[in-house]
Amino acid sequence: MTxxxxxxxxxxxxxxxxWEAFHGAxxxxxxDHREFAEWIARSPEHVEAYLRVxxxxxxxxxxxxxxPDTSAEDLIRAAKASPGEVATLTRxxxxxxxxxxxxxRSLHLRYAYALAASLVLAIxxxxxxxxxxxxxxxxxxxxxxxxxxxxxxxxxxxASKIEVxxxxxxxxxxxxxxxxxxxxxxxxxxxxxxxxxxSILRAVGTKFDVDVRPYQTTVTVMEGIVSLTQGLAEAxxxxxxxxxxxxxxxxxxxxxxxxxxxxxRVDSVTAWTQRKLIFEHRALGEVAEEFNRxxxxxxxxxxxxxxxxEITGVFQTNDPVSFISFLSEIPGVRIRSDDDSGYxxxxxxxxxx
Amino acid sequence: MNAQIARTACYALxxxxxxxxxSVGTEEDQHAAINLRIAAQPLDDALQEFSRQSGVQIVFxxxxxxxxxxxxxxxxxxxxxxxxxxxAGSELSFRIINPRTVQVFRNE
Numbered sequence: 001m002t003x004x005x006x007x008x009x010x011x012x013x014x015x016x017x018x019w020e021a022f023h024g025a026x027x028x029x030x031x032d033h034r035e036f037a038e039w040i041a042r043s044p045e046h047v048e049a050y051l052r053v054x055x056x057x058x059x060x061x062x063x064x065x066x067x068p069d070t071s072a073e074d075l076i077r078a079a080k081a082s083p084g085e086v087a088t089l090t091r092x093x094x095x096x097x098x099x100x101x102x103x104x105r106s107l108h109l110r111y112a113y114a115l116a117a118s119l120v121l122a123i124x125x126x127x128x129x130x131x132x133x134x135x136x137x138x139x140x141x142x143x144x145x146x147x148x149x150x151x152x153x154x155x156x157x158x159a160s161k162i163e164v165x166x167x168x169x170x171x172x173x174x175x176x177x178x179x180x181x182x183x184x185x186x187x188x189x190x191x192x193x194x195x196x197x198x199s200i201l202r203a204v205g206t207k208f209d210v211d212v213r214p215y216q217t218t219v220t221v222m223e224g225i226v227s228l229t230q231g232l233a234e235a236x237x238x239x240x241x242x243x244x245x246x247x248x249x250x251x252x253x254x255x256x257x258x259x260x261x262x263x264x265r266v267d268s269v270t271a272w273t274q275r276k277l278i279f280e281h282r283a284l285g286e287v288a289e290e291f292n293r294x295x296x297x298x299x300x301x302x303x304x305x306x307x308x309x310e311i312t313g314v315f316q317t318n319d320p321v322s323f324i325s326f327l328s329e330i331p332g333v334r335i336r337s338d339d340d341s342g343y344x345x346x347x348x349x350x351x352x353x
Numbered sequence: 354m355n356a357q358i359a360r361t362a363c364y365a366l367x368x369x370x371x372x373x374x375x376s377v378g379t380e381e382d383q384h385a386a387i388n389l390r391i392a393a394q395p396l397d398d399a400l401q402e403f404s405r406q407s408g409v410q411i412v413f414x415x416x417x418x419x420x421x422x423x424x425x426x427x428x429x430x431x432x433x434x435x436x437x438x439x440x441a442g443s444e445l446s447f448r449i450i451n452p453r454t455v456q457v458f459r460n461e
Contacts, residue, residue: 278401280397280415281415309414310414310415310416311412311413311414311415312397312400312412312413312414312415312418313410313411313412313413314401314404314405314410314411314412315410315412315454316410319410319453319454322410322450322451322453322454323412325450325451325454326412326450326454326456329448329450329456
């Protein structure tokens, strides 16, 4: 946090504390009044801050509202010119009740101060949220599309979580869990990095999918180029980092990245964004696990032989029943339900072929 | 008055067409027309394209389609008709698992 931001936040906190003192507490003491007067008088920034907060709280119901019709500068000048009035601000009256103020001007000022305090609080909270890394996550079975402030587009798959940290000279997305498809907006001044596990994926105006599983992470590039570095340092990629191009896929295991595959069919990788699963020569065990990412009723294939059979096909992510129907047609296969609305699939191998 | 009637008729027509357009996806009606535009190509790709165009799920053991080309399909088909067209010339059969899912297999 820069010094300037620290100050703004500090003043904001003070302003809302002042607001609280006057509108939150049951009884503001004379000491509160004095403290507030001293704080307000200390700097025009304090007055401005309090004016803003008070406005946001919108407690001003007086028909002859002064602010924002009067500029902040004029109000500040008025406040500074008459510190005596500020010091005798009385509280306890709510805006709707007619108030016998010492003068019309001090009544208006009081309301203006109330508004300012409210707005500072609102600004403080919003600013606080904007400048912290933002997190986005999906529940089990949920998918979500997020448009980032830089124009990039991230689609989150089931049970996924990212943290977005867009800085002045760097865009960092931490893929904490699950799978996300990144469609990166071109910005030559700010590299776009995805951090996952021990890897840093740097995008050069690209579209790529990153799928984090317990045992491995798979990166597939749809368009553009992605460089892959290992290690958590925020270093720029060096000369020999592997560059992944469109239709390349690399699997990063516990020992690091494998050899990239080329010519991958990218529509099967992004089929999930249309709630579809496209399998090409995939083992049945893996297919079952894919369905299990999207459906609570887990499919468990107990037969090792059945698990390794390869299939090709296209399914909706939310239709495991059709997949189970397909399995049940295989000679020798038995399907039973388990207690959690899942399915256990066994193969009667004793001479039923 | 006429304009109102015409407008209502239009809405009704659109509603009917919309319902008709969705009918392929319903559970009950596997005789509804599926419009296809699939070029001749390897069977794996043809079947994937069929799924994309029709919304019907497709599944088969991978070795079943090895080396087989499909003549493709162009026009309006029932579900049965579409599979027959795509598998024409091969010795493969198909089984309708449910109105939205088809399996292709080899007759042993």
